Amino acid sequence: LLPRLERFREKYPHISLRIQASLAITSMQQEGADLAIRMGKGDWEGTESHYLFSDQLIVVAAPTYNGGVLPRTPSEIAKSNIIFSMESWKAWCINAGLEREIVPGGLCINDSNLVLEAVRLGKGIALERRSLVQDALSRGELVQLTSFTAPYPWPYWLVSSQGAEQKNEAVLFKAWLDEEVTAWRQQTGAVEEKCARDGKP
Known part of the structure; x- marks a missing residue:
């Protein structure tokens, strides 16, 4: 995500981003977070989960x-x-x-x-x-x-805290992230095709 964030900032310079990395699953409301990217089953209580991709x-x-x-x-x-x-x-x-x-x-x-x-x-x-x-x-x-x-057993999800889906900034970030995931999948397919063409077992 981090190498791609500059594209979001160029597209939406008026939106401020605060990134907090954590290995633990914390309360989004307590942390004051609108969105989170998590790996798991997508069933976290009190949140809305939007599937991104499987790894x-x-x-x-x-x-x-x-x-x-x-x-x-x-x-x-x-x-x-x-x-x-x-x-x-x-x-x-x-x-x-x-x-x-x-x-x-x-x-x-x-x-x-x-x-x-x-x-x-x-x-x-x-x-x-x-x-x-x-x-x-x-x-x-x-x-x-x-x-x-x-x-990989745990898919990636974009998780929204309660009420975040109604915020314009969150809606724009979600749409941008979906575009990035689509582009990443296309890039992944090209690499897999090259691997097959090279005759690797």
């Missing part, structure tokens, strides 16, 4: 990892230097046809930003949400190693 888990690496000789098959990926995050490899291993699940070992980091920084430096490969790596893939900073993916 995927994909395997990524820097183009320079392993001297540029990148692992492409599931078995090669399983033998690679994996930087483990909070994401489980279980569903990905099933979809990729691996008999054994890849379990955490070696380097484990509980922050996706730090995981991706290590991956960019060529320290290993990682399984991460597409929404977090899409821009880096488009810039060529990271490479999707295989077309095998796994669904």
Whole structure:
């Protein structure tokens, strides 16, 4: 979201934005928030939830990892230097046809930003949400190693506090965010097509 907010500010310079990041689910009314982006089932009490998109888990690496000789098959990926995050490899291993699940070992980091920084430096490969790596893939900073993916269990929602849907600023932000999500989905489709064209398993 953050890299795209400048477009919203250019379009609506009269609207002030206050962004508050939190891993915990807090009361929007107590925080004085009109809107929130959350992952989950979309059933938070006292709010209105608008579905945005469902994410995927994909395997990524820097183009320079392993001297540029990148692992492409599931078995090669399983033998690679994996930087483990909070994401489980279980569903990905099933979809990729691996008999054994890849379990955490070696380097484990509980922050996706730090995981991706290590991956960019060529320290290993990682399984991460597409929404977090899409821009880096488009810039060529990271490479999707295989077309095998796994669904991320928690969709993204735009959540409105009571009465927020009647505020013009919230309505404009919701419409803008829907446009950005549509553009992101189109970009994602282009990357997936390129992955298939490259003949990656």
